[in-house]
Amino acid sequence: MSAMSNSNWSRRSIFRAAAGMAAAGTLAACGGNNGRASGGSGTNLTQYFHAYGEEGTEQAIKRYAKAYKDANVTTQWITAADFENKLFATLLTDKAPDLFEFHPQIQMVKSGQVADLTDIIAPVKDDFNPADIASHTVDGKTYGVRMIDDPQFFFYRPSLLEKAGVKVPETLDELIEAAAKLTTGKVKGLYLGNDLHAVINPMIWSAGADTLDDKNEIAYHTEGVAEGIKKMRKLFTSGHLLLGAPTDYWDPSALNQGLTAIQFCGMWAMPQFQQTLGDDIGIFPFPKTIDSGKQSVYNGGWSMFVNAKGKNVDAAKEYVKWLWIEQKKYQEDWATSYGFHIPPRTSIAQSATKLKSGLPAEGVKLFNEFGHFDNIGWTQAMITALEDVFANSVRKGGDPEASLDKADTAVNRELKKLFG
Template sequence: MNFSRRHFIGAVTGLASAAVLSACGSNSGGVETGSSASPSAGGSGKLVQWYHEYGEQGTKEAVQRYAKAFKGADVTVKWNLGTDYMTLLATTLLSGNGVPDVFESENGATLDMIQKGQVADLTDTLGDDASKFSKPVLDRMTYQGKVYALPQVVDMQMLYYRKSVLEKAKVDPPKTFADLVTAAKAVKTNAMGGFFAGNDGGLGVLANLLIWSAGYDQLNSDDTDLGFMESNFLDGVNAYRDFYASGALLPSASKDWFDGSPFINGETAMQWTGLWALGDIKKKWGDDFGVLPFPAIGSAGRQAVPFGAYGSCAAAKGSSNNLAVAKEFIKWLWLDQTDKQVDFANSYGTHIPAQPALVSQASQISSGPGKEAAEFVDKLGHASGLLWTSTISDAFNAALTNVVKKKANAQTEFAAVQKTAQSELKRIKK
């Protein structure tokens, strides 16, 4: 996984939305493919499909092969270079000029795309096959009961720990946040930190995990207010403040959280990072490591992991005027062509197929820690919701920073976030 996609999944869990991967208008071209089917009425017999730039070698050639194999239309793949893909996509959809018929979008269509009628409803396209997808992942691509994207491939984050180091310190792998603090203190030495989650002390990447692991959701059931203004959450934030100041949390390392190097180099006994680091970690430590979800916080808590998944969307008004075939192509590629889905997840980096039944076919995650990671997503996965806007996220992150770093009062800080959220949700709900 390249930096852009790491940044994307970091943003999913709490980094400011402005830091998320978006779009650069560069185009490396595409591939014209043969067609053996007649175009739909009024359509051109052609489709244009957009991808952001994947960093893994061979991905571009793979998606071109997939497009060429489709017999329903000539599919041209546009490979968008740079780190501003989502900005380019939003601008193009808004302008109505050069709109791709099929495109990938971070965690599926955005609220703006849905409310402006820029994306097609794929509920009927998916039909009864919805159960084939990981429920948390598909739920993230669903709004008000309608599916607006089919998941392509899943990335996620988790906690890596050195088995031998914890065993030597006579502590068990942490299942609760209190266990994590205890273990980090027990394994810390002058040469090795106890736990590392980023050069900001973990405040960016772990922010929303403090909500989910405390047992709450970002918003309440009717999306009118925050869903976590309870004592268990506030106590958890205060507990993280104490952990931050304890010395057991490694405050900085040679690389940031998204790079597995601190764990690989022995700078820390435990690290929060992504599935993408699994291969390098396995090469270094063999069987001497394990993986865990983020531990449960407090008596109402639950274990949790964050995920990010690009979803394939159909433009309501694509340039080729071929919506029926665009839907057919999405279904063909991301539901029916399971061999291509396994190839996409397994051959170019380490990822999880969006259909859990395919995990056993992906050799990198068919057993051991990789298989555990896939199960974490299906059972414990979370992603920021469609209505968790940058305004709310920024206010939340600022409050968390004030509590942890400046020792501000948690109740006061998050009460201010609540007012911001109530106003923002009233503005955006339609």
């Protein structure tokens, strides 16, 4: 949901473990601490959610919790910017939540932080998008339940493109040209978010590369990716990119308020775009970085995990099973009533009427055709290594090959730790 996506919250952001450790000593209680005051059995469970940007989300999560009869489920609703640090700091203490939402990350599995949920997913496994199962599976065991899939693409105002004589870009070069033609007075042609982190992976995929290959070896260090970094540098220095916007890319305000003609954002914001701009809104995937590449759509999303080190592991698993496996009505409500997300369960995705026509249906089509999912082996340290490449080469103009070599060292160090 619109909430925090990366950019320190790229809709997938993960633990800056060091910051989490540093914060561990200073943790205070937080968030609207209710969800159920009474009733239920004697078991008390606490769940952590980041504060989604869409109205009604906090009330919905607490409403579902209140309907559960076998435990008292309390929800901590935590400011998006603080969520990651707060979660990972608290997991190190005796105040740790019993369950929490996050993204699949192999170090949580390797450190024994998250419980194996294979047994509760097994009966409905075939109803999940196979890519969502794969991205949560290590050595044949599945460690989280996907709640929503969040495709990200470019949103644009057709009226502005028409006026400037610009066609929808299919290559990164065309996107750069479009940004130039669409920049007028106070309106910048393009917005990619304040730190550009959200487009790193799409740029790699659109160059025909990947973060890691199926042997868990580096797959991003290619000529096409180096070429893409040079193009991003050209864009960054062009004067046609909106930088320092009041809200980050996951919030629809930049396009809605007329600060830009094209904005990278997520499907979650579609209802807000439509409410403000009516029919003057379209979408397209991240264009081909190089001619031999392929358009791409990053699929973010959020998953429910059970804290394997918690006091009530079995009770927490039962709650996850009840809400995210059995309660299909709530699952569809969560995916389509507040922002638009694609339900990871095929049966729900097929019956979700709000996604069947118009712009949402187009979003589903782009997701199916060009979607890329998280790789559970691509850890926060690796994400940071590529953010450093962008900092050094896109922002500061350093040599892409040298920056990529430096990233390789950091990524290989991590790979060796994780996979030997």
